[in-house]
Amino acid sequence: MMMWMGWGLCALLLFALYGQYLTGQADIFVSIANPRPLDEERMVVTLKGWGFASAARLPFVTPEADHGLCDLRVFATRRQMLVAIATLGYLRPVTVAWRAHAGVQPLGVA
Amino acid sequence: MPIVQLGREGRWTNYHGTGTCEAATRFALRSGDAERGRDELAAAAREVREWLAAAQAAGRHVRPLGAGWSPSNINIASHCWLLHTRRFNRCFRIAGDDVRPGVDAASLMLVEAGALVDEVSDKLEAQGRSLWTSGAGNGQTFAGAAATGTHGSMVAHGGIQDHIRAIQIVTPAGAQWVEPTAGVMSDEFIAATGSQAVRDDALFAAAQLPVGALGVVTALVVSSVPRFLVRPIQNLRRVDRRALNWLSAGEFRRFSAAYALDRDPDFVQMIVNPYKPFKRPAMLRFLYREPWRDDCPRATPGELGAGYDALSLLGRLLDDYPWARGWLLQFAMKLGYAGGPDVQDPPVYGSWGEGLDTHRPLADLFNASVTIDRADLAYVFEQICGVYARHGGSTVVTLRFMERAQGLLAPARFAHNAVIDFDGPRSQRTADAYARVVERLDAEGIAFTRHWAKSCNLDAARVEIDYGEDFRRWCAARDRLIPDPAHRRLFASDVLDGLGLTC
Numbered sequence: 001m002m003m004w005m006g007w008g009l010c011a012l013l014l015f016a017l018y019g020q021y022l023t024g025q026a027d028i029f030v031s032i033a034n035p036r037p038l039d040e041e042r043m044v045v046t047l048k049g050w051g052f053a054s055a056a057r058l059p060f061v062t063p064e065a066d067h068g069l070c071d072l073r074v075f076a077t078r079r080q081m082l083v084a085i086a087t088l089g090y091l092r093p094v095t096v097a098w099r100a101h102a103g104v105q106p107l108g109v110a
Numbered sequence: 111m112p113i114v115q116l117g118r119e120g121r122w123t124n125y126h127g128t129g130t131c132e133a134a135t136r137f138a139l140r141s142g143d144a145e146r147g148r149d150e151l152a153a154a155a156r157e158v159r160e161w162l163a164a165a166q167a168a169g170r171h172v173r174p175l176g177a178g179w180s181p182s183n184i185n186i187a188s189h190c191w192l193l194h195t196r197r198f199n200r201c202f203r204i205a206g207d208d209v210r211p212g213v214d215a216a217s218l219m220l221v222e223a224g225a226l227v228d229e230v231s232d233k234l235e236a237q238g239r240s241l242w243t244s245g246a247g248n249g250q251t252f253a254g255a256a257a258t259g260t261h262g263s264m265v266a267h268g269g270i271q272d273h274i275r276a277i278q279i280v281t282p283a284g285a286q287w288v289e290p291t292a293g294v295m296s297d298e299f300i301a302a303t304g305s306q307a308v309r310d311d312a313l314f315a316a317a318q319l320p321v322g323a324l325g326v327v328t329a330l331v332v333s334s335v336p337r338f339l340v341r342p343i344q345n346l347r348r349v350d351r352r353a354l355n356w357l358s359a360g361e362f363r364r365f366s367a368a369y370a371l372d373r374d375p376d377f378v379q380m381i382v383n384p385y386k387p388f389k390r391p392a393m394l395r396f397l398y399r400e401p402w403r404d405d406c407p408r409a410t411p412g413e414l415g416a417g418y419d420a421l422s423l424l425g426r427l428l429d430d431y432p433w434a435r436g437w438l439l440q441f442a443m444k445l446g447y448a449g450g451p452d453v454q455d456p457p458v459y460g461s462w463g464e465g466l467d468t469h470r471p472l473a474d475l476f477n478a479s480v481t482i483d484r485a486d487l488a489y490v491f492e493q494i495c496g497v498y499a500r501h502g503g504s505t506v507v508t509l510r511f512m513e514r515a516q517g518l519l520a521p522a523r524f525a526h527n528a529v530i531d532f533d534g535p536r537s538q539r540t541a542d543a544y545a546r547v548v549e550r551l552d553a554e555g556i557a558f559t560r561h562w563a564k565s566c567n568l569d570a571a572r573v574e575i576d577y578g579e580d581f582r583r584w585c586a587a588r589d590r591l592i593p594d595p596a597h598r599r600l601f602a603s604d605v606l607d608g609l610g611l612t613c
């Protein structure tokens with residue numbers, strides 16, 4: 001009986017892990033209304049030590065962001081999720097993608 | 111300074127990720143703050159000309175870029191200088207004394223080439239005006255959308271390039287202001303833009319749809335109509351085979367009466383599952399045009415059913431489980447289609463621009479299409495779906511309608527056109543299935559054209575056959591606009607050479 005419960009628990013944990021693997025690849029997307037996007041830029045941010053080192057010294061450089069950002073995506077690729085699982089969450093790479101705004105200029109006269 | 115370099119030489123990938131420019135040096139053309147549009151254009155023309163000369167001196171080809179949306183890779187060139195235009199996006203009101211006598215200035219707007227279609231719609235709306243057609247999305251630049259003959263498809267109109275009344279084009283030899291022979295803008299205005307006036311119907315018809323091969327388009331004069339409201343109806347309905355005959359014959363009212371309102375629709379779209387197109391419900395979308403009024407119940411773009419390509423997220427599943435494709439596509443159609451408003455729902459309204467979507471880059475897409483004579487629709491549509499499904503095509507098939515569009519190289523070249531799109535998740539199997547559709551149409555002797563911007567596998571020989579005399583006229587116009595062969599080569603790329611447009 002105990003053995004069956006153990007196997008059941010194992011299966012449940014495996015399912016939970018698989019669920020995390022799938023859901024980690026979901027695309028979280030936020031956008032302003034009426035975007036005027038420039039090209040998408042990406043960076044990979046790796047959280048280390050279960051997130052304790054999340055304030056990694058990564059410069060957030062985007063060459064043309066003087067009009068702000070239009071939208072932002074956060075997701076992990078299959079490979080990034082496998083890295084997170086294989087390192088028991090010690091390393092958690094995520095991709096952050098964003099598009100800068102082209103700017104909205106007032107209507108001028110010709 | 112309007113042109114700035116962006117970073118060092120490197121790779122640039124287009125929006126769909128279908129092509130990469132290797133070793134590209136990226137530049138951006140930016141709007142200035144000149145008080146008058148004509149002064150902006152004069153400065154930009156000067157700067158672009160110098161930039162072209164510098165590229166030539168450096169032995170590099172150039173490629174002007176809009177939003178980079180075209181998956182056919184006509185926006186791709188390696189070892190070249192890229193010119194991003196999206197920040198060259200101001201719009202200007204045109205006054206009565208800027209135009210020639212008899213021209214209605216109030217219907218026109220001067221647009222810098224990088225303004226998005228969305229931006230142009232907004233600026234027109236603020237003046238009580240509207241575009242009369244455009245694509246399903248509105249995130250293209252106006253110049254980029256016109257360059258490929260983007261269509262949306264209002265049943266009584268052509269492509270987005272039909273709005274163009276004048277174009278400023280810059281080549282290493284200078285800036286030219288191309289208009290129809292009858293003329294649009296005044297001589298003084300054109301001179302103030304730093305361009306030479308070229309009033310010629312043949313050149314204008316070529317320049318309306320340049321496919322990126324006629325120089326750098328810096329500005330356009332865009333025509334408009336008084337703004338109007340559209341009432342959308344969207345539903346999932348099993349469409350009777352006989353209804354194809356009505357569509358073939360242009361009996362849109364009859365089709366609308368059967369599946370939505372008993373009124374003349376201005377836009378009709380039918381999205382079918384190619385696996386049993388008449389057994390499984392199709393997604394239908396109608397737009398009915400009404401005069402503008404401020405006091406109607408307005409809807410959000412989502413409620414208006416903006417966009418139609420929300421099906422892309424299922425790509426992997428469709429590829430991984432081929433046996434379940436028909437069912438998965440139907441499931442996606444149900445999920446991906448904003449619910450209603452159907453006939454029995456309270457009516458909602460929006461402007462034409464609000465019914466379009468800027469699109470979110472969430473998945474890898476495949477886009478291809480064929481444009482056929484509407485009269486052939488009833489005969490070939492089921493065959494097309496059959497061939498496509500049999501060979502594993504994993505996208506829905508969309509049917510839209512439009513009239514003949516302007517521009518010598520406009521794919522909508524039949525008097526009445528049915529445009530059949532294959533838009534959805536990208537896979538090699540889907541691309542192969544589309545190729546089988548093309549083969550079937552050829553085998554049946556059905557005349558058709560393909561979209562310049564989509565993954566349609568065109569080549570020079572085919573372009574020449576499809577466009578015949580119009581292609582020769584376009585080439586003659588190109589050689590008149592850019593007489594120096596070395597200047598023409600500046601705009602060459604493998605893809606455009608392959609289409610026979612730059613060699």
Ligand SMILES: Cc1cc2nc3c(=O)[nH]c(=O)nc-3n(C[C@H](O)[C@H](O)[C@H](O)COP(=O)(O)OP(=O)(O)OC[C@H]3O[C@@H](n4cnc5c(N)ncnc54)[C@H](O)[C@@H]3O)c2cc1C
Pocket residue numbers: 125173174175176177178179180181184185195223224244245246247249250251252253254255256257258259260261262321322323325326327328419469561563564
């Ligand atoms: C989500 C989505 C929805 C779409 N919906 C539709 C639709 O409903 N109907 C339809 O017909 N098409 C549709 N398309 C296709 C789209 O309209 C075309 O690909 C269009 O050409 C894209 O415009 P762009 O500004 O991105 O141009 P790009 O792809 O950047 O460029 C297209 C061509 O124009 C040239 N070019 C761009 N700007 C200039 C310039 N200033 N001067 C000279 N050459 C220039 C480029 O070099 C290139 O050759 C859709 C595409 C996507 C991604």
